[in-house]
Amino acid sequence: MVNSDTHSAPVSLRGVTRTFGDHVALHPMTLDIQAGEFVSLLGPSGCGKTTTLRIVAGLESTDAGSVWIGNRDVTHVSPNRRGLGMVFQNYALFPHMSVAENIAFGLEMSRMPKAEIETQVARIIDMVHLSQFADRMPAKLSGGQQQRVALARSLVTNPAVLLLDEPMAALDKNLRETMQYELRQIQETLGTTTIMVTHDQEEALSLSDRIVVMDKGHLLQAGAPQEIYDAPANRFVSEFLGASNLIECEVTGLDGDEAVLSPRGMSGVTLRAAMRPGIAAGEAVTLSVRPERISMSQAQPDSSHQAVPGTIVTHVFRGASHAYQIRMNGVETPILVYEQATGHPETGKRNIGSKVWAHWASEGQTVL
Amino acid sequence: MSLAESHTRPKRRVGWGLQGLGGTLPAVIFLIAFFVLPLVDNTINSFENDGSAAAIDNYVRLFTDSYYIEVIARTLWVSLLSTLICIVLGYPIAYYLVRHTEGSGAFLIFLLVAPLMTSIIMRTYGWQILLARNGPISNWLLDFGLIDRPLATLRSPVSVYFGVVHILVPYMVISIASVLQSVDRRLEEAALILGASRWRAFWRVTLPLSTAGIVTGSIIVFMLCNGSFLTMLLLGNGSVVTLPLLIYQQFILVNDAGFAATMGNVLLFLALACLYLQLRTVRGRGHV
Amino acid sequence: MSGSHSVRRPDLGLIALKVYVVAFFAFLMAPIVVVVIYSFSDMAYTTWPITDLSLRWYQRMLEYRPFMSSLAFSLQVAVAAAVLSILIGVPAALALARSGSRYAEAVMTFLLAPLSMPMILLGVALLYYLSWMGLGVSKLSVVLGHTVVSLPYIIRTVAAVYIQSGRSQEEAATILGAGRWQVFWHVTLPMVRAGILAGAIFAMLISLDNLPISFFFAGPDTNTLPVVMLAYQQNQFDPAIAAISTTQTVIAVIMLLIVQRLTGLHHIIGQKR
Numbered sequence: 001m002v003n004s005d006t007h008s009a010p011v012s013l014r015g016v017t018r019t020f021g022d023h024v025a026l027h028p029m030t031l032d033i034q035a036g037e038f039v040s041l042l043g044p045s046g047c048g049k050t051t052t053l054r055i056v057a058g059l060e061s062t063d064a065g066s067v068w069i070g071n072r073d074v075t076h077v078s079p080n081r082r083g084l085g086m087v088f089q090n091y092a093l094f095p096h097m098s099v100a101e102n103i104a105f106g107l108e109m110s111r112m113p114k115a116e117i118e119t120q121v122a123r124i125i126d127m128v129h130l131s132q133f134a135d136r137m138p139a140k141l142s143g144g145q146q147q148r149v150a151l152a153r154s155l156v157t158n159p160a161v162l163l164l165d166e167p168m169a170a171l172d173k174n175l176r177e178t179m180q181y182e183l184r185q186i187q188e189t190l191g192t193t194t195i196m197v198t199h200d201q202e203e204a205l206s207l208s209d210r211i212v213v214m215d216k217g218h219l220l221q222a223g224a225p226q227e228i229y230d231a232p233a234n235r236f237v238s239e240f241l242g243a244s245n246l247i248e249c250e251v252t253g254l255d256g257d258e259a260v261l262s263p264r265g266m267s268g269v270t271l272r273a274a275m276r277p278g279i280a281a282g283e284a285v286t287l288s289v290r291p292e293r294i295s296m297s298q299a300q301p302d303s304s305h306q307a308v309p310g311t312i313v314t315h316v317f318r319g320a321s322h323a324y325q326i327r328m329n330g331v332e333t334p335i336l337v338y339e340q341a342t343g344h345p346e347t348g349k350r351n352i353g354s355k356v357w358a359h360w361a362s363e364g365q366t367v368l
Numbered sequence: 369m370s371l372a373e374s375h376t377r378p379k380r381r382v383g384w385g386l387q388g389l390g391g392t393l394p395a396v397i398f399l400i401a402f403f404v405l406p407l408v409d410n411t412i413n414s415f416e417n418d419g420s421a422a423a424i425d426n427y428v429r430l431f432t433d434s435y436y437i438e439v440i441a442r443t444l445w446v447s448l449l450s451t452l453i454c455i456v457l458g459y460p461i462a463y464y465l466v467r468h469t470e471g472s473g474a475f476l477i478f479l480l481v482a483p484l485m486t487s488i489i490m491r492t493y494g495w496q497i498l499l500a501r502n503g504p505i506s507n508w509l510l511d512f513g514l515i516d517r518p519l520a521t522l523r524s525p526v527s528v529y530f531g532v533v534h535i536l537v538p539y540m541v542i543s544i545a546s547v548l549q550s551v552d553r554r555l556e557e558a559a560l561i562l563g564a565s566r567w568r569a570f571w572r573v574t575l576p577l578s579t580a581g582i583v584t585g586s587i588i589v590f591m592l593c594n595g596s597f598l599t600m601l602l603l604g605n606g607s608v609v610t611l612p613l614l615i616y617q618q619f620i621l622v623n624d625a626g627f628a629a630t631m632g633n634v635l636l637f638l639a640l641a642c643l644y645l646q647l648r649t650v651r652g653r654g655h656v
Numbered sequence: 657m658s659g660s661h662s663v664r665r666p667d668l669g670l671i672a673l674k675v676y677v678v679a680f681f682a683f684l685m686a687p688i689v690v691v692v693i694y695s696f697s698d699m700a701y702t703t704w705p706i707t708d709l710s711l712r713w714y715q716r717m718l719e720y721r722p723f724m725s726s727l728a729f730s731l732q733v734a735v736a737a738a739v740l741s742i743l744i745g746v747p748a749a750l751a752l753a754r755s756g757s758r759y760a761e762a763v764m765t766f767l768l769a770p771l772s773m774p775m776i777l778l779g780v781a782l783l784y785y786l787s788w789m790g791l792g793v794s795k796l797s798v799v800l801g802h803t804v805v806s807l808p809y810i811i812r813t814v815a816a817v818y819i820q821s822g823r824s825q826e827e828a829a830t831i832l833g834a835g836r837w838q839v840f841w842h843v844t845l846p847m848v849r850a851g852i853l854a855g856a857i858f859a860m861l862i863s864l865d866n867l868p869i870s871f872f873f874a875g876p877d878t879n880t881l882p883v884v885m886l887a888y889q890q891n892q893f894d895p896a897i898a899a900i901s902t903t904q905t906v907i908a909v910i911m912l913l914i915v916q917r918l919t920g921l922h923h924i925i926g927q928k929r
Contacts, residue, residue: 092824106832391751406785485908490901494687595774
């Protein structure tokens with residue numbers, strides 16, 4: 001623990017807007033982040049996530065709306081007076097300063113006494129396991145070490161909010177996973193409010209308390225990782241976050257509190273979905289089903305399951321699971337199924353060309 | 369270098385669009401005062417004479433007298449020929465530097481740049497020694513029986529080309545090499561795999577892709593050659609009179625300010641034309 | 657392919673290329689090497705072959721007052737022009753590298769334009785212009801003339817280094833609490849320091865070798881080394897010129913080595929022309 005009186009602050013964006021020339025980078029966006037929360041801004045490049053982060057940092061101005069950190073309106077406060085920590089995508093370490101000097105920079109700017117700076121720097125360097133590298137220059141460090149220095153530099157000032165701009169993007173896959181656990185652990189220990197920009201859905205899922213999915217300057221959905229994964233609000237979210245089977249259906253009738261659906265192109269197959277306000281007969285809806293929620297069987301399952309018949313066309317071994325594509329008559333896009341690789345002799349032994357039923361429980365689907 | 373790249377996020381344009389240029393003010397003012405105005409003043413001077421003739425008299429004289437026309441033509445010809453020689457001599461060196469140096473590259477680049485750090489007078493003096501009638505080259509050729517009279521190179525235009533090419537060829541090599549460096553080697557390899565011979569792969573792939581370097585190098589060499597006079601003065605011994613040399617002579621012998629200004633203006637016109645070409649070719653390639 | 661090891665035919669093209677490369681660099685080095693050799697000769701004229709070696713021409717160089725006084729003046733001019741160029745050029749380079757203005761490119765082209773002008777024209781034009789201003793043949797005139805040529809070198813190297821370095825370091829410093837001047841002092845300036853130094857050294861080398869501008873401002877107090885060397889060379893043909901040239905080259909090479917240490921030679925390829 002760096003400092004006993006750790007403080008962290010809520011962050012609030014109220015109708016924040018940004019345009020660059022004719023291009024609207026950020027439509028009016030409102031988002032409340034609680035103190036101590038780890039929030040990821042997730043989306044493809046150009047979705048406005050980086051702009052949002054830079055507006056919180058004060059590196060980018062807003063056209064309208066206000067930014068609040070703690071109980072203070074910081075919209076017109078310059079970035080050096082916002083009390084933030086930030087890790088940049090390329091780490092932005094000062095090339096002419098050693099590891100220790102880099103980390104001490106923020107403390108020196110706050111005119112902390114020399115002796116205290118030394119203690120603070122020593123403590124945080126220890127925390128990120130870089131004690132023996134204190135006098136090295138950044139250019140002589142590995143990517144992972146540079147990342148730790150950047151993290152230490154941003155945390156040593158005990159910021160109210162930590163901003164992370166694609167912090168793992170420059171690391172290779174294995175290192176990324178290690179650093180993810182480490183980052184999460186440090187963040188939980190310090191309890192600093194953290195906002196991370198990423199385009200990596202796995203990173204967002206594994207690190208965040210809450211994920212904010214953005215596209216083309218719009219906030220599409222904000223929620224806990226599990227919630228967003230299991231119940232995507234729309235087509236974009238369901239496709240961007242993990243793999244998804246999207247089955248186009250037509251509502252043919254209502255049966256109590258369930259709607260009866262007929263998948264497009266599949267005659268004679270009936271699916272059901274929980275009623276939702278606004279669903280009426282004759283309307284088109286899309287069912288989203290995650291591949292790992294689907295099972296396969298030779299025989300037709302009982303009517304409590306949602307089931308469609310098809311033919312296995314491809315099989316790929318993915319390490320932790322087997323992926324199958326099942327083609328239905330009359331439908332262009334095959335259904336993707338992940339079957340857990342359990343080591344059981346049965347799994348992974350399905351033949352291409354064999355007829356199967358793909359089925360899932362209705363809890364495993366989302367109506368878009 | 370690209371100025372456009374430096375700001376990935378376009379700023380909104382307000383007012384005159386001059387935001388952030390305040391820092392350039394001292395430099396801009398300095399160059400207006402001591403670069404632009406002197407050239408303007410020179411242009412004004414070029415229209416002045418002893419008062420007995422029309423304002424454009426200096427220009428009429430320059431462009432009607434066959435001697436001066438010859439000087440202008442010779443200036444352009446020497447520059448053109450020197451540029452061509454620099455291309456032919458420089459291209460293989462650039463190619464070798466980019467494609468065939470492992471380890472020795474830094475040393476060769478040092479050798480290439482080192483002459484730029486010696487004074488032009490020194491290099492000219494070196495050629496005077498080497499090309500002298502009783503100098504080493506002449507003596508060796510005599511010893512081996514390749515010639516039967518001592519060389520008279522120093523009194524001929526040939527020695528001027530030795531001097532000029534020696535001074536300018538590094539610029540050509542550097543221009544070509546920096547473009548060649550960005551030509552993906554795999555393109556050549558792809559051509560080889562597709563069955564082209566090495567010579568054809570070079571001719572059809574590498575050379576066309578490096579023309580940009582040849583063009584920029586040529587403009588630089590041509591421009592610098594147009595303005596150089598020390599080599600003509602010391603190695604030509606009067607055999608190669610170009611515009612800059614004539615300006616120099618006018619200045620020390622005749623001190624006809626108006627006419628010197630007129631010739632200077634012709635040089636200015638040539639330089640501006642080269643600058644314009646340079647900007648166009650660079651912009652055409654999309655990185656200024 | 658260890659199995660099908662075939663005897664390689666000698667690559668004639670590559671051999672020819674290598675022979676040419678050697679010949680080319682011999683051509684490049686020959687006039688320089690020959691001057692260095694003659695600077696150590698013992699003869700009154702540059703005749704071939706050299707029979708005896710001595711340091712008499714270095715002695716002559718040291719005793720010939722115009723050489724030493726003009727060398728001192730040249731160094732003063734080079735330093736003064738470099739300092740003046742840094743003072744007005746660095747702010748310009750920093751501003752241009754970060755400016756979002758649509759005129760940034762045009763301003764940059766203008767500031768680099770002196771590189772494309774024939775020096776002799778600049779010299780003549782400056783002489784009449786500065787005389788008209790009342791400065792005439794003076795030390796200040798020489799410094800001003802040389803600054804016109806030095807300035808583009810500083811601006812170009814500093815802008816190139818600054819553009820390459822990106823802005824995230826400065827942003828990081830801001831987030832860490834640094835104000836505008838603190839960012840400039842602690843981050844920006846150290847980042848472009850190598851560029852300033854390299855540009856200044858180039859500018860000084862160019863200044864030391866400049867004849868066409870200095871020539872027009874030559875007077876009893878304002879003779880630069882190249883002016884004195886040209887006069888000497890036109891009147892005498894003894895190897896004292898070789899000695900002073902070699903000395904000047906040694907100074908230049910030392911400067912070049914400093915640049916190399918600071919920036920790496922590959923930088924020069926992009927900058928110098």
